[in-house]
Amino acid sequence: MPSEPLHARSPKRRFPFLSLSALSEASLSQAQGFALLALVCLVSLFLFMGDTLFNTRGEPREAVVALSMLQDGNWILPVNNGVDLAYKPPLLHWLVALCSLPLGEVTELTARMPSALALSGMLLGLYAFLAPRRGVHTALLASVLTLTCFEVHRAGLTCRVDMLLAALTVGALLLLYVWHERGRRGVPWWAVLCLSGAFLTKGPVGAALPLAVMVVYGWCQGAPWWRPVLTACWIGALACVLPVAWYVAAWQQGGERFVALVYEENVLRLLGKMSYASHINPWYYHPIMLLAGWVPYTLLAVGALFVVKWRSCPLTTCPWHRLRDWWRSLDSVERFSWLAFGIILVFYCIPKSKRSVYLLPVYPFVGYGMACLCKWLAHEHARLVRGYVWLLAVLAVLLTSMWGLLQVDAVAAVVLQHAGQKAQNVAFVEALRSWPQGVMAWVAVLMPVVAFVAWVRHRRTHHPHMLCAMVVALPLSLHLALDGYYLPRMLNVKSDYYCAQRIKQMVPEGRIYSFRTDVTPGNPMHPFTINFYLGDRIAPYEAFRPAEGYLLAGDADIDAFKERYPQLATIEVMDLQHKSCDDRKMLHFYRFTTLSTAQP
16 A cells, blocks of 8 residues: 655644645646756846846955965965955855866856855755655745745855855755654764855854754654764764864964954854954844845735634644644644744844844745745635735836836936936946847846736636746746846946956056055955955055055045055045945045155
8 A cells, every 4th residue: 555645644734834734736746846946046046147246345255265265276274355364164265266267267157156056955955855745836835935035035146155054054954854754874974064064164153053953853852862962962073074174274374363263253253242343233133134034925924914813823822732732733844844943043143243144044944834824825815815916016017117117218317317416326227228138138127027917817816826836936037137137237336346447457467555444453344346356456555564556545544544654655546436335435546655756
């Protein structure tokens, strides 16, 4: 007699979205669903990944580390920005450098490639985990919901360590669960490798947090208190082998300076005692940012609040015995998902230093819950889902309509009149008036209209799968339009890339110096974006103090430079007429010499 599918074993409950139960299955096979998800990731992430220039200081700060690895050949502890050691362990930088080797240079595309690959791997891993346990439709819907929410999609197209850390953390959790489910036989080498990678991405917390989740999960499954602890200890010891080897090698190169940096980033940051203020936020910051990060699906969740029968909901009536009974009714997958979500969220609410991207590891588990909520609403409250999809459809048409209106000269003139005559505002409007270049750019611009037409055609459908498909199709079309056309034209205007090209024409080689007045101990500010586009040629003046050379400074910094170094004569050679995307200061380029050799 054939065994019952795993996803069909959960008992029917009154509040299926609270227990994260699957409701129905699609006709796709697991292999077809996997291929479809891979195609969606390819189209959504990789087509336009390199079109947007670096326009914040975070991305070039990471990319320049990989650039210095390729230039200097030091893959252990490279020095960048003239004097800096990397603030994070090197796994992301290694991957960026490896992706850049075929081209021989680090570009926006190769710098963002590891994050996009990590996000794709995390989503495919989530699908492979959920498909045999909750069905193909739930697995596919959870993965695409996670892909198209604002925070995850943005992080997947950014050269930062956060998405890589999230993917490795989630991968370790899922692999450890599968190993536990199969009776803990052998050594979970793939999970150990993910833990090692997370350690090498952002430090010990990358390995400790998944192990803590699995310890609590073991206790909740009825294991003796010592067994999960011992298991976590020996798995954690294996996961530390590769990171410790790098830390030893880096300590041999960096000495006490490296030790001080590691202590501040991994211990003082957690305790809120860093030498500089770093993303200090209150405890409730993360719950708020989690809601914001799930835009546009937060609107659907808010709408669901008005259709739930709260009087009989076990999470709100709150007699402890009902909450206990609800918890005991959860199967192992549901319990594991709630624990992973809760423990990671609570942990990151404790330190004073908080950023929204710290919560990226919880998004796949929230995506699973959102998928079940979406399916429940499509079955029981289809009118609410239709209203939500109509709202997205109107926004999609408005986006394309506004772009079309902007092509009319009279409309553009009115927009410019209300936007002011600032050069950057004018550049924004002119950039958005440019026509898409290439077939794929046209596809990106028109995709929201295509999604709108598809919804109008099927708006009266009563099929829950079609409703769920439109819930994710419209955000996907909006992301494609933004990534393929709108954001590159808007954000490239902000980038310091064009200033770097002007400086490169004037000074094609040799070191250039920078001076900043807003430098705090342990948190140096550098012109990261221009430095990256100049090939890591900019260094702080204070570190070298040459007698002559070229200087890059903001409009508020040059007076302080002249006062601090009265023996130097500075001559402005170029007003770059651009507000830096790093610190929002107007940039100026100077030549300096000592007074004894200055030209009259």
